[in-house]
Amino acid sequence: MSDATAIPSPVSEPKRRNKLVEFFGRLVREKPLGTACGITILLLILGSIFANVLAPYPYYEMHLADRLTGSSAQYLLGTDQLGRDLLSRILYGARISLVVGLAATAISVTLSSLIGGLSGFLGGKFDLLVQRFCDAWETFPGLILLLTVMSIAGRGLPQIILVLGISGGLGGSRVIRGWVMSLKENDYFLAAEAVGNSKWRAFMRHVVPNVMPVVIIGFSMSIGGIIMSEASLSFLGFGLPVEFPSWGGMLSREGREFMEQAPWLAVWPGLCLTVLIYSLNMFGDAMRDLLDPRLRGAGN
Amino acid sequence: MRAYLIRRILLIIPTLSILSVLVFLSVRFIPGDTVDLIAARMETFLGPGAQVDRELIERMLGLDVPVYVQYGRWVGVLPTPDWVTGETQFKGLLQGSLGESLLRDTPITEMILERLPVTIELGVMALVLGLLIALPVGIYSAIRQDTAADYVGRSIAIIGIATPNFWLALMVMIFPAIWWGWSPPMEWVPFTEDPMGNLKILIIPSLILGTAGAAGTMRLTRTMMLEVLRQDYIRTAWSKGLSEKVVIMRHALRNALIPIVTLIGGQMPILVAGSVIIENIFNLPGMGRLLLTALGERDYPVVSGVNLFYATMVMASILLIDMLYPYLDPRIRYS
Numbered sequence: 001m002s003d004a005t006a007i008p009s010p011v012s013e014p015k016r017r018n019k020l021v022e023f024f025g026r027l028v029r030e031k032p033l034g035t036a037c038g039i040t041i042l043l044l045i046l047g048s049i050f051a052n053v054l055a056p057y058p059y060y061e062m063h064l065a066d067r068l069t070g071s072s073a074q075y076l077l078g079t080d081q082l083g084r085d086l087l088s089r090i091l092y093g094a095r096i097s098l099v100v101g102l103a104a105t106a107i108s109v110t111l112s113s114l115i116g117g118l119s120g121f122l123g124g125k126f127d128l129l130v131q132r133f134c135d136a137w138e139t140f141p142g143l144i145l146l147l148t149v150m151s152i153a154g155r156g157l158p159q160i161i162l163v164l165g166i167s168g169g170l171g172g173s174r175v176i177r178g179w180v181m182s183l184k185e186n187d188y189f190l191a192a193e194a195v196g197n198s199k200w201r202a203f204m205r206h207v208v209p210n211v212m213p214v215v216i217i218g219f220s221m222s223i224g225g226i227i228m229s230e231a232s233l234s235f236l237g238f239g240l241p242v243e244f245p246s247w248g249g250m251l252s253r254e255g256r257e258f259m260e261q262a263p264w265l266a267v268w269p270g271l272c273l274t275v276l277i278y279s280l281n282m283f284g285d286a287m288r289d290l291l292d293p294r295l296r297g298a299g300n
Numbered sequence: 301m302r303a304y305l306i307r308r309i310l311l312i313i314p315t316l317s318i319l320s321v322l323v324f325l326s327v328r329f330i331p332g333d334t335v336d337l338i339a340a341r342m343e344t345f346l347g348p349g350a351q352v353d354r355e356l357i358e359r360m361l362g363l364d365v366p367v368y369v370q371y372g373r374w375v376g377v378l379p380t381p382d383w384v385t386g387e388t389q390f391k392g393l394l395q396g397s398l399g400e401s402l403l404r405d406t407p408i409t410e411m412i413l414e415r416l417p418v419t420i421e422l423g424v425m426a427l428v429l430g431l432l433i434a435l436p437v438g439i440y441s442a443i444r445q446d447t448a449a450d451y452v453g454r455s456i457a458i459i460g461i462a463t464p465n466f467w468l469a470l471m472v473m474i475f476p477a478i479w480w481g482w483s484p485p486m487e488w489v490p491f492t493e494d495p496m497g498n499l500k501i502l503i504i505p506s507l508i509l510g511t512a513g514a515a516g517t518m519r520l521t522r523t524m525m526l527e528v529l530r531q532d533y534i535r536t537a538w539s540k541g542l543s544e545k546v547v548i549m550r551h552a553l554r555n556a557l558i559p560i561v562t563l564i565g566g567q568m569p570i571l572v573a574g575s576v577i578i579e580n581i582f583n584l585p586g587m588g589r590l591l592l593t594a595l596g597e598r599d600y601p602v603v604s605g606v607n608l609f610y611a612t613m614v615m616a617s618i619l620l621i622d623m624l625y626p627y628l629d630p631r632i633r634y635s
Contacts, residue, residue, distance in 0.1 A: 136318040139611045143573030144591065148607060151595045152329045228464060232573075235466050236580060236592065248466075255470060256581075263474045270467030278462035 026290060034286020037279035044276055048095035055088035059245045068262045078264045080254045086265065089245040090272055096246050097276060100161055101227040107165025108172055108226070109219045115169065116176025117211070120184070121203055127177075137170050143232060150238040160239055164226050172218065179214050183207045217288045224280040231273055247273045308619060315615070320393065323608045324371050327600040335363065337598060338402065359383050361402070374399065398605035403597060408605035411590060419586035421491065422506050422578065423571050427564070430510030430517060435560075438521025443548060445526060453518065460515035465574055469508050469581045486583050505582045509574045513567045520563050524556035531555075558629050565621030568614050 028035050047054060056076070057063075063083035071078045077086040119130045137145070146163060153159040183189060184207060192202040231248030233239030240246045242253070247269040255266030338361075339352045346352075358364045360383045362373060372378035376392020391397045398408040441453040477483040484504045491498040528534065529552055537547045576588030587606060594602035 132314050132318055135315045136322060136611075139315065139319060139615050140607065141569035141572035141610055141614060143576055144607060144610050147576070147591070147595060148326060148603060151598075151603075152326060224462070231464060232466065232577060235464075236577065238595070248464075251467060251470060259470065259474045260477065263478065266467075266470045266474055270464065270470065273467065274459070274463045277464075278459060281458070281462055 023290070027286065031286035031290065034283050037282040037286070040275065040279040041283055044094050044279075045098060047091055048098050051088075051091040051095050055085070055091045057085040057088045059084065059089045059092040060243070061085070061088075068258060070262075070264065077268050078262065080250075080262070080265055081258055086268060089250065090247070090268055093245045093247045093250065093269060094272065094276070096157075096240065096244055097227045097230065097273070100157070100164065100230045101223045103161045104164035104168060104226045104230075105219050105223050107162065108168030108222065109215060111166060111169025112172035112176050113211075113215055116173035117180055117208070119173065120177040120180030121207070123181075130173075131177075134170055134174060137167070138174075142167070142229070146229060146233055147236065147238050150233060155239065155241045157240060157244070160230060160233065164229055168222060168226060172222065175218055176211060176215065179211050180207055183210050213291060217284070217291060220287060221281070221284040224277040224284070227273075227280070228277055305623070308622065312615060312619070316612070319611055320375060320608060321371070323604045323611075324374055325367075327604050328367070335361070341403075356383075393608075398608070399601045401594075401602050402599050404599075408602055411602065412587060412606060412609055415585060415587045415590045417491070418488075418584055419575055419579070419588065422502060422509065422575055422584065422586060425502055425506035426509035426571060426574075427513070427567075428510075429507055430514035431564075433510070434514040434517035435521055438518040439525055439548065439553065441518070441522045442525030442529065443544075450522075454522070457515040457518045460511050463511075465508050465512050466577050466581060468511065469505070469578065472504060472508065473581075484582065488583065488585055501582075502584075505578045505584060509571065509578045512574055513564075513570060516567070517560060517563060520560055521556065524559055525552060528552045528556045558625070561621060561624060561628060565618045568617045572610055572614065 027038070051059075061084060063079065063085075066075065066079050066083045067081055069075060069079050069083075075085050075087070077090065079085055080089070115130060119127045146167060149163050149167070150159065153163055184203075186206075189202055189206050192206050193199060197205070230239055230246065231251075234244075234246040234248035235252040237249075237252065240249055242249070250269045251266055254262075255269065259266050335354055335357050338357050339354055342352050342357075355364070362370060362380065362383075365373075369378060372392075373380045374392050376390050376394035376397070378392075379388035379390050380392070381388045392399075396409065398412070400407055401411065404411075437453045437457075441450045444450050473483060485497075485501050487501075489497040489501060534547060534551055537551045542551075575586060576591065578584070579586045579588040580592060587610070591603065591606045594600075594606065
């Protein structure tokens with residue numbers, strides 16, 4: 001834990017300010033692959049933020065004269081059956097993937113910290129009830145559950161974010177609960193209570209800060225899974241409606257229908273999805289190794 | 301062991317009960333009234349101007365009673381009256397019935413049992429093929445740690461985890477077709493009619509389904525083998541002059557296998573989810589397609605039935621894996 005603070009360290013002020021710079025230095029030196037993946041993610045984020053500037057055409061603009069054309073100077077990655085520019089659609093698709101990934105992860109972090117924290121902290125009947133509910137929830141194979149819930153919620157962006165966030169939150173609460181329960185048994189927690197702190201204060205001051213790294217790392221690693229779920233749902237026709245250029249939806253509609261005449265429609269969106277998820281996984285691994293060496297190998 | 305088994309099975313009861321409530325209630329939240337849906341269908345079937353008796357439809361579907369009574373009938377603790385004769389009889393989950401489809405005059409149990417063999421065959425083949433790839437690569441990667449082969453194996457595994465299986469499936473359908481004019485067979489043939497033809501159809505879908513799990517299994521096999529190879533008893537085995545084959549296969553692998561078996565249990569939900577996508581792409585008449593069709597047609601009793609069946613299957617397989625532990629590792633004694 002943070003036992004390093006027990007001995008006052010003679011670190012001078014200017015050195016501490018450079019902590020961030022130092023951290024990135026370590027990242028580049030020790031994790032070159034992780035750094036490369038981090039840069040890829042950054043590029044994709046920038047590409048999706050500035051999609052409206054970078055994309056040569058609006059993603060919905062049809063050029064009926066240039067249907068299913070291969071890559072050319074005019075359309076770098078070719079066009080689909082309505083003559084829409086594939087590159088533009090992929091850039092906007094990155095925006096969708098990242099918005100869904102980040103928003104759903106934010107919901108899932110909040111929810112699982114709340115449920116897991118309370119369940120681990122309170123214990124007893126509340127814990128038992130919540131755990132049985134989580135058991136039942138987890139017995140469902142993820143995608144089956146998401147398919148059913150999406151057909152209840154209806155297709156749409158807010159729906160998919162909420163559904164992926166809530167279901168991720170219920171699953172993740174298990175990990176948080178486990179950590180909270182094990183931290184509660186630590187001597188320093190008992191000591192904090194013994195010196196007269198209330199149970200609640202001891203929890204907020206001594207358990208919460210120690211769970212935070214697990215929360216941050218665990219969820220930076222779950223973004224990839226959430227993006228993959230969105231793509232799978234959209235591929236099966238239960239994710240985002242047709243108007244959204246979601247990578248999964250593009251693969252399922254244009255990609256599948258025109259795979260003989262225009263294989264590029266099936267190649268590029270999937271390749272981008274693979275690169276994004278690969279980068280997120282590898283970057284997450286690198287961050288975990290640097291931030292919290294105790295967790296090394298936990299994801300294997 | 302027996303006491304443990306009984307406790308585990310007893311713990312399943314509350315989980316299954318909550319599950320059945322969730323499955324039953326979730327269907328009620330789906331927008332659009334089922335009665336409206338059927339009334340609309342009957343009107344189009346009977347032609348315009350036909351009088352559709354909504355109360356009759358409600359009675360037919362058993363929707364004329366409060367929700368808790370409906371649930372009781374569905375579970376089979378309350379008797380279900382026949383909507384024509386009024387005769388009551390217990391027919392619910394406890395009697396092994398999942399109800400009937402809204403659109404087809406077939407019991408859901410029958411529909412599931414018809415599709416089940418396809419999904420099980422696909423799942424088992426995927427699991428076996430996955431293990432056949434993952435175990436040797438994982439073991440080799442561990443005993444030749446930090447060599448080129450190790451890096452290649454690990455890189456492929458990490459890329460495999462990131463590759464969506466539906467994209468992989470599309471690539472397998474596109475590139476061999478462009479390069480060699482070959483595409484995977486799509487016409488379904490049951491195993492009982494033409495075993496070879498059946499396996500030919502399933503080999504590619506199950507390979508693709510197997511890869512996702514194989515990547516994870518390979519990584520864990522490597523990690524566990526490395527862990528075990530560092531143990532004292534392995535050093536003893538080497539110093540006794542035993543051959544590499546005996547040390548690796550008999551001394552190391554057997555001990556490394558235990559957590560791998562757990563992982564396989566944990567992969568059941570992934571396999572099930574993957575099978576829905578793979579069945580959809582390769583046009584296989586399994587349970588996943590039944591679910592997608594039912595969701596598309598809003599045939600809700602079928603959705604509930606299939607969901608409950610999937611969940612029970614996953615639960616049973618995890619329990620089965622737990623039961624296997626004492627045989628794999630005699631140190632584990634459940635009490």
